[in-house]
Amino acid sequence: MRWRDxxxxxxxxxAPLVDLAVCRLVVVATRLWWLQTVGPWRWVDALSTFPNWLFNPPPLLHLLMWPVGWHARPSAVAVQVIMWVVLITGAMALIGWRTRVTMPLFALGNLFFGAYKYSFNDLHHDDALFTIALVVLALSPCGEALSWDSIRRRAMAAGRQARWTPQADLMTRHALAGWPLRLIQWMFVLVYASAGISKWAHGGLHWLNGYTLQYYLLQDGLRWDSSLGVWLSQYHLLALVLSWVTVLFESTFVLAVIWPRLAWIYLPVGALLHVGITYSMRADFTSYIVLYAAFVPWHRMVAWLAAHRPRPAVERRPELLFDGLCSLCRRTIAVLQSCDWFGRLVYSPLESRWPQVTTRYPQLTFDACQREMHLLLPDGTVRVGFLAFRRLLQEIPALWPVLALFYLPGASMIGPRIYRAVAARRPRLLACTPQTCPTKPGPTPKAGSATGVPVAADGRLTEPGTTSKGSSAIAVPAGTHR
Amino acid sequence: MNATAPASRTRSVISLLIFGFLGLQVIAVVNPFLSLYHESSEFLWPFVDYPMYSRAYDKDDPVTRYVLYGCVLDGSPVELTPKELGLGFWKFFRGPVHGVLSEHPNVEVLRRYARIYEQRHGVQLVGFRLENHPIVLSEHGPAVGTPSVLREIRWTEPSSSEAQ
Known part of the structure; x- marks a missing residue:
């Protein structure tokens, strides 16, 4: 194989897009939290009062300021405006709204803050790697999954189709989804190697004598008022062991990238070291622990959770009957499916499922099912319209944050009216009756797949109950039909 | 989305990016040893080296603690802390402390730091004195060692300066 190949x-x-998407969520959320709590709000005013002779920016800030002048110093107002832009674009990037624009803006803003902050003779190393990771993510398709963009894209695609077809799931792989995470991993290797090489070059084996670490623990413990650091500095054997662990970890971290299984050893050790260093020496590198997200195979975790989470078999899952010929309905279902990561619901287009449904639920009419979505629950009850929507939200953890809205006082009264008003006005592709509707089942992905879109293949449902007029719930009389 | 191979041009551009990121970081790591560019770590920020805590120490090596004093006209010293000058620890350490320790102290820069103090406190300074108040790790825990003067720099008038 050629080197190029x-x-x-x-x-x-x-590589699975979900790995990249989770990394985006974790990194952006952490950065937003940092911006809000310990970020520029704290130091921007103080820095703006510093005299110009203390202002010695790195070339990057010159480059960023170039449109207004190579040697220009950002004013306090400009920094405040940029801060708001960064916060807003960060929030957008977090939810994945216009990610291709908002992520680069967010990354650029963070580059600016870092370069500005370090223009005053006060360099810190803790956020350099984090800033680089943000830029790498901004250049990647990190908004192609777990994002508003991806949900919207799926919904639009579902709306354009002639009829309902289940769409790709969380496990979609993308040829450009792997390089950003691998690059962040290799940046870690170089960063740790830099720390390791410095110790070997300046201290050599002498660095591992234990006294060196005792010295640093005492120095930083006193300097930053850490009683833990001062206390630890008094234990030579402990310092000796920790010295070896530190240097071996830094010098051999490359193994965790070459053999990813070793990451399960290296990452916990690294996390412990960073937490320990943070509390004993007040050198806060805990942001690195967040960046370890680039090493985690999140897709396997999702698959594992989907496989091990208590989930009923297909026939015991709520089944959502919807009008597959209505583009609005298909879009809605596409959104629901995007959020239903663990396949808690069965989505069935009415046209292909009607023969089975009418056998099991003779009390239901095709017209009624076409007018409003019906949720067939495993216990035999049926929810209709707004109440069906509210009930199905309970099954999708990702949508729980909006569930509260559906239980606000008066929601049960206003909700069904709004639902019916929207349902009555939705455009349909074509008129369809039980006689004219196509009844062939549509494409059916593997039912019960851990990550696929679960569509019931066998049509087994609970048996019919009695319909109570005027109610949106259809109850099965207790003790019958079982 | 699909998993088809990206276009050759896309691959080439991303490959260049990867080379660029890794290359810059490698340069930042080896710069202190090869002096490829500016001596300061900030130069290629966010691509920086990580030389912290790399010096080795022996048993009983005292922990250096710098204490900076400003010399007042009447000869009395006033302790200058980062807070007194409105600087953080590292700005203070890399500014006036490093400035006094430097092989060739830039008195004009040091006087700028002195002026910050003078404006805040209305006291004129005629020099800086840097002392080491070491901490020794004894069997009974940390103990203060004997202080020593590392360097004293004085200037008499704004127009003339001398380093001692």
Whole structure:
């Protein structure tokens, strides 16, 4: 294999988009939290009062300021405005709204803050790697999954289709989804190697004598008022062991990238070291622990959770009957499916499921099912319209934050009216009756798949109950039909 | 989305990006040893080296603690802390403390720091004195060692300066 092919095979092998998306969520959320709590709000006013002779920006800030002048110093107002832009674009990038624009803006804003902050003779190393990771993510398709963009795209695609077809799931692989995470991993290797090489070059084996770490623990413990650091500095054997662990960890971290299984050893050790250093020496590198997200195979976790989470078999899951010929309904279902990561619901287009449904639920009419979505619950009850929507939200954890809205006082009264008003005005592709509707089942992905879109294949449902007129719930008389 | 291979041009551009990121970080790591560019870590920020805590120490090596004093006209010293000058610890350490310790102290820069103090406190300074108040790790825990003067720099008039 040519070197070029090997390069492509390593960096451009299709990888699950969900890994990249989770990394985006974790990194952006952490950065937003940092901006809100310990970020520029704290120091921007103080820095703006510093005299110009203390202002010694790195080339990056010159570059960013170039449109207004190579040597220009950002004013306090400009920094405040940029801060708001960064916060807003960060919030958008977090939910994945216009990610291709908001992520680069967010990353650029963070570059600006870092370069500005370090223009005053006060360099810190803790957020350099984090800033680089943000830029790398901004250049990647990190908004292609777990984002508003991806949900909207799926909904639009579902709306354009002639009839309902289940769409791709969380496990979609993308040829450009792997390189950003691998690059962040290699940046970690270089950063840790830098720390390790410095120790070998300046201290050599002498650095591992235990006294060196005792010295630093005492120095930083006193300097930053850490009683833990001062206390630890008095235990030579402990310092000796920790010295070896630290240097071995930093010098051999590359193994965790070459053999990813070793990451399960290296990452916990790294996390413990960073937490320990933060509390004993007040050198806060805990942001690195967040960046370890780039090493975690999140897709396997999702698959594992989906497989191990107590989930009823297909026939015991709520089944949502919807009008598959209505583009609005298909879009809505596409949104629901995007959020239903664990396949808690069965989505059935009415046209293909009607024969089975009418056998099991003779009390239901095709017209009624076409007018409003019906949720067939495992216990035999049926929810209709607004109440069906409210009930199905309970099954989708990702949508729980909006569930409260559906239980606000008066929601049960106003909700059904709004639902019916929207349902009555939705455009349909074509008129369809039980006689004219196509009844062939549509494409059916593997039912019960851990990550696929679960569509009932066998049509087994609970048996019919009695309909109570005027109510949106249809109850099965207790003790019958079981 | 699909998993088809990206276009050759896309691959080339991203490959260049990868080379660029890794290359810059490698340069930042080896710069202190090869002096490829500016001596300061900030130069390529956010691509920086990580040389912290790299010096080795022996048993009983005292922990250095710098204490900076400003010399007042009447000869009395006033302790200058980061807070007194409105600077954080590292700005203070890399500013006046490093300035006094430097092989060739830039008195004009040091006087700028002195002026910050003078404006805040209305006291004129004629020099800086840097002392080391070491901490020794004894069997009974940390103990203060004997202080020593590391360097004293004085200037007499704004127009003339001398380093001692």
């Amino acid at each position: 090997r390069w492509d095979a390593y960096w451009f092998a299709p």
